[in-house]
Amino acid sequence: MEQTLILTGAQAAAEAARLSRVQVVAAYPITPQSKIPETLSGYVEQGALKAEFVRVESEHSAMGVCIAASIAGARAFTATASNGLAYMHEQLHWAAGSRLPIVMPVANRGVGAPWTILNDCQDTISQRDTGWMQFYCMNNQEVLDLVIVAFKAAEKLLIPCMVCFDGFLLSHTYMPVAVPGQKEVDVFLPPYVPFHTMDGDNPVNINPVVTSEPIPDPDGVLSPGYIGFRHRLQKSHEGALPVIRQAGREFGQVFGRSYEDPLFGYRAEDADFVFVAMGAIAGEACEAVDALRQEGVKAGVIALRIYRPFPALELYQALRHRRVVGVIEKAISYGYEGALASELKAAFYGKGGPMPLISNYIAGLGGKELPTADLVEAARQSITAAQNGVVPEGAQWIGC
Amino acid sequence: MSEQSAILDYPEQEYILPGNRLCAGCGVTIAYRFMLKALGKKTVICVPASCLTILHGIYPKTPVMATTVNNTFASTAAAASGFSAAFKATGREDWHVLAMAGDGGTFDMGIQALSGAAERGENIIYVCYDNEAYMNTGSQRSSATPAGALTSTTPIRPKEQFKKDFMKIMDAHWLPYMAGISSAYPADVYKKFLKARQIKGTRFFHLSAPCPTGWFYPTKDTVKIGRMMVESCIFPLYEIEEGRLSLTGKSLSIARSGGKKPVDEYVAIQGRFKKMTAEQVAQFQKHVDEQWEGLLARAGF
Numbered sequence: 076m077e078q079t080l081i082l083t084g085a086q087a088a089a090e091a092a093r094l095s096r097v098q099v100v101a102a103y104p105i106t107p108q109s110k111i112p113e114t115l116s117g118y119v120e121q122g123a124l125k126a127e128f129v130r131v132e133s134e135h136s137a138m139g140v141c142i143a144a145s146i147a148g149a150r151a152f153t154a155t156a157s158n159g160l161a162y163m164h165e166q167l168h169w170a171a172g173s174r175l176p177i178v179m180p181v182a183n184r185g186v187g188a189p190w191t192i193l194n195d196c197q198d199t200i201s202q203r204d205t206g207w208m209q210f211y212c213m214n215n216q217e218v219l220d221l222v223i224v225a226f227k228a229a230e231k232l233l234i235p236c237m238v239c240f241d242g243f244l245l246s247h248t249y250m251p252v253a254v255p256g257q258k259e260v261d262v263f264l265p266p267y268v269p270f271h272t273m274d275g276d277n278p279v280n281i282n283p284v285v286t287s288e289p290i291p292d293p294d295g296v297l298s299p300g301y302i303g304f305r306h307r308l309q310k311s312h313e314g315a316l317p318v319i320r321q322a323g324r325e326f327g328q329v330f331g332r333s334y335e336d337p338l339f340g341y342r343a344e345d346a347d348f349v350f351v352a353m354g355a356i357a358g359e360a361c362e363a364v365d366a367l368r369q370e371g372v373k374a375g376v377i378a379l380r381i382y383r384p385f386p387a388l389e390l391y392q393a394l395r396h397r398r399v400v401g402v403i404e405k406a407i408s409y410g411y412e413g414a415l416a417s418e419l420k421a422a423f424y425g426k427g428g429p430m431p432l433i434s435n436y437i438a439g440l441g442g443k444e445l446p447t448a449d450l451v452e453a454a455r456q457s458i459t460a461a462q463n464g465v466v467p468e469g470a471q472w473i474g475c
Numbered sequence: 476m477s478e479q480s481a482i483l484d485y486p487e488q489e490y491i492l493p494g495n496r497l498c499a500g501c502g503v504t505i506a507y508r509f510m511l512k513a514l515g516k517k518t519v520i521c522v523p524a525s526c527l528t529i530l531h532g533i534y535p536k537t538p539v540m541a542t543t544v545n546n547t548f549a550s551t552a553a554a555a556s557g558f559s560a561a562f563k564a565t566g567r568e569d570w571h572v573l574a575m576a577g578d579g580g581t582f583d584m585g586i587q588a589l590s591g592a593a594e595r596g597e598n599i600i601y602v603c604y605d606n607e608a609y610m611n612t613g614s615q616r617s618s619a620t621p622a623g624a625l626t627s628t629t630p631i632r633p634k635e636q637f638k639k640d641f642m643k644i645m646d647a648h649w650l651p652y653m654a655g656i657s658s659a660y661p662a663d664v665y666k667k668f669l670k671a672r673q674i675k676g677t678r679f680f681h682l683s684a685p686c687p688t689g690w691f692y693p694t695k696d697t698v699k700i701g702r703m704m705v706e707s708c709i710f711p712l713y714e715i716e717e718g719r720l721s722l723t724g725k726s727l728s729i730a731r732s733g734g735k736k737p738v739d740e741y742v743a744i745q746g747r748f749k750k751m752t753a754e755q756v757a758q759f760q761k762h763v764d765e766q767w768e769g770l771l772a773r774a775g776f
Contacts, residue, residue: 098564099557127560131553132591139550139588143521143557146544149564151557165547273542273570275516280537282545284528290535298535 076256077330084245085110087215087252088154088180088238091222093124094260095178097152098267101129101140105159106192107242108182112154134159138166138177145175146281148269150226153177156242157184160198164205167235171206171308173282174270176229180222180238182246183354183405185441193442194242196354200406200414202237206308208315209383211353212240213339215250220326221380223255224334227264227322232315234308239382241355241405243442255330263329315384337381338389342368346375348458349394349431350450351419352403353379356439360403363450374454382415387422395423397431399461401454404470405439412470413437432461438473449473485665486512492538496529500694502658502684502701503604504530509661510573510602511541513668518571521546521554523585525577526611527604549584551576552592555599563598571672574601578619579609582639593648593677600671600678603641606686614689623742623751623759626689633750637762642681646715651676654714654723657683659701663712663724670714683710691746703741706734708767713774720773730776738763 082090089111092100100119102112118124127144131137134155141151155163160181170177185191186198199209210225212218218240225236240246271279285304289297299307320335327333341361343349348367350360357378367374377393379386394400404413411417416435423430434457439445453473460467490511497504503526511518520543522528531539546554555574562570576585581603589601608626609615616626618639625633645653652674654667664682671678685700687693692700702725704710711726722730729735738760742748751759 099560101553101557101560125564127564129556129560130595131556132587132594135547136550136553136556136588136591139546139553140557140560142546143544143554144561144564145557147519147558147561147565147567149561151561166550169547273519273567275518275542275570278516278540278542280531280534280539280543280545283531283534283537283543285534290533292535 077253077259079251079253081249082215082252083110083247083249084212084215084218084240085182085247086114087219088222088240089114089118090254091219092152093118094255094257095152095223095226095264096150096266097124097126098149099127099129099140099144099151100153101131101137101144102153102155103131103134103137103159105134105156107184107246108154108156108159108180110246111180134162135166138163138170141177142166142170142173142175145177146173147273148267150267151177152179154180154182156182157186157198160202161186164202167202167205167207170235172304174233174308175235176226176233176267177235178222178225178229178238179235180218180240182242183239184242191441194244195405195440195442196239197406197440199237199239203383203414206234207383208234208236208381210236210238210381211379212238212245213355213357213378215245215248215252216332217380218245219252219254220330220332220334223260223264224319224322224326227325228315228319230267231318231322232311233270234311234315239354244355259329263326312384316381316386319381334380337379337386338393339378339380340393341376343375343377343393345373347373347398348454349374349397349400350376350403350454351379351394351400351415352376353382353415354405356403356405356445359445359447360450362447363454366447366451367454372454372458385418387418390419391422391426394431395426395428399434399457400431401434401436401457403436403438403450407437407470416470432457432466434460434467435470436473437470443474445473485509488512490539490541492540495538496532497526498688500687500697501526502606502686502697503527505661506604506656506658506664506682506684507575509665510668513665514571514573514672516541517569518542518573519544519558521551521558521572521574523551523576523580524548524611525580526606527575527577529611548580550588551580551585552589552597552599552601555601556592556595556597559598572599574599576603577611578603578605578607578617582618582641590648593645593650593679596676598675600680602680602682604682604684606684606689607638608689610686610689621759623755624747625750626747645679648677649718650679650715652678652714652716653680655681655683655710655712657701657705657710657712658685659698659705660712660724667714689747692744696744700741700744703736707736707738707741707763709738709741709763711767711770713770720770722770722774730771730774735767
């Protein structure tokens with residue numbers, strides 16, 4: 076039976092793990108993620124969750140435990156943030172390269188130095204190229220729902236998935252969250268069946284040294300070289316969006332909240348000016364859109380729920396007839412601009428026809444307050460620049 | 476029953492097929508063969524980047540007939556913990572988890588994950604196969620390299636610091652079982668593994684694995700060198716059960732009947748020690764004597 080509870084984002088992530096019947100949890104605490112392992116360790120001790128909770132000594136080991144547990148055929152779960160995620164970096168590559176459906180919420184937090192415990196998305200954007208899928212949540216309901224959807228999609232695709240949600244803005248903020256019943260979740264997400272079952276009579280060597288060129292096995296069958304494995308992972312990513320959409324549609328059929336669309340639109344249908352964003356900042360953009368609409372500006376928001384695999388075609392189709400787009404990001408690719416802005420521009424390359432002028436705003440790093448008025452002003456400037464035919468150069472930093 | 480006759484009782488099943496990519500004369504394989512015989516087929520082996528990665532072969536071929544999972548360099552004990560947790564969570568506790576890391580992956584990069592797993596009491600068998608340098612990458616110095624040794628990162632001035640006493644570190648984790656074993660005494664390896672497999676919790680083995688490639692001695696002398704390490708009490712054979720230390724095999728007979736050899740010949744036979752001065756050899760001998768006296772006292776001699 077579904078019931079509505081008042082939960083923080085961290086609690087919602089823990090509820091999702093419980094409902095997903097995770098079998099091995101390994102986590103190291105880091106603000107603002109700590110409430111996730113705290114809650115789950117309590118569930119395990121009370122018997123509310125039948126799982127092994129491994130109280131590891133580091134994030135590097137947390138992912139090491141999850142990798143091994145997933146290879147052994149257990150549904151594995153961890154959560155982290157910030158420098159903890161950075162500390163896991165080589166293990167992220169290892170998990171994706173091993174094709175393991177590990178799901179990991181990340182309570183987005185800025186990365187030191189200097190230290191900050193507050194929110195931005197530099198931690199997960201910095202891990203963009205590790206081969207993981209990345210979902211971004213706008214509210215605590217999405218945190219709960221997308222963790223469950225992530226397991227469903229990851230286990231079909233054999234690609235691990237980060238479910239990213241803003242530290243403090245979501246992780247520590249209470250919101251009403253519809254918590255599905257266990258029976259319904261069990262129907263949506265059946266037990267994990269690993270791709271390979273360990274068998275003492277049929278031993279294998281998993282993740283050995285691979286050569287650059289294909290080598291024949293003892294039966295003469297050519298096995299892939301290193302680049303062949305990398306290509307297979309990319310091919311799986313290229314085919315992942317329909318699988319995620321299917322999982323999101325099925326979730327909607329069971330629970331009434333569909334995640335079929337990788338994009339979320341707010342007042343976007345007739346908008347000339349569109350904010351593009353991911354995570355909680357998209358919610359803040361909605362406030363700015365309401366203000367702009369009052370001024371007579373046809374403004375809207377299009378938010379990405381899925382960042383990897385990148386919904387390039389969906390973004391192109393959603394934005395091709397707009398006049399101006401403002402991409403708001405809580406991360407920067409140093410030496411250039413926000414990664415999302417670059418990728419959005421690339422989505423228009425080679426398509427021909429009109430495309431919007433695309434501005435890039437960097438905002439909210441390390442928890443910096445982003446007043447609605449600042450977003451409204453940024454939109455106004457972009458619109459004026461577009462009217463004057465000026466193409467904005469580089470990213471504009473708000474609040475600096 | 477003497478160790479000689481016990482050989483007849485070893486399982487015939489071989490888990491390492493003839494022909495692998497390790498250097499000729501490698502000490503690791505001798506002991507590894509008997510470990511796998513003692514544990515049997517329901518064993519998963521966790522291997523970091525190390526010489527053992529090479530033994531296990533290049534995809535898609537392997538000479539090892541046992542389930543093996545390669546992991547990142549620093550995370551062998553974490554990987555082992557993950558298997559142990561997954562086996563418990565999925566009702567397959569009849570599987571053994573064997574972590575096999577070198578001195579680089581144990582004394583140095585892997586120490587954090589190992590200390591974590593040992594403190595948690597993970598149900599794993601962890602072996603540090605110690606060839607006293609980063610041999611897989613070309614004989615660079617490690618914290619297991621003894622003072623006086625030339626390595627490829629101490630190429631002109633031999634290493635000045637003593638080898639880290641890793642058993643002391645592991646002993647501080649209150650483990651149910653720990654043992655010092657040597658590739659030169661495979662019967663002792665087998666016997667200790669049979670004992671360890673009956674015990675729950677973190678079991679730690681320190682394996683002395685002489686390395687002709689990095690120690691610069693003829694490949695035929697691996698067992699000879701391994702024996703010299705035990706006979707001169709540089710690497711004693713012993714076990715620690717719930718804190719109680721007992722010497723075993725050759726080391727026990729030296730404790731009882733004497734016959735401890737000086738380190739001179741052991742030093743002289745290896746190219747890595749060619750720059751050691753008489754003073755440094757004397758220092759080495761003094762250090763070995765002190766360590767041995769400590770063990771004797773703890774073993775009740």
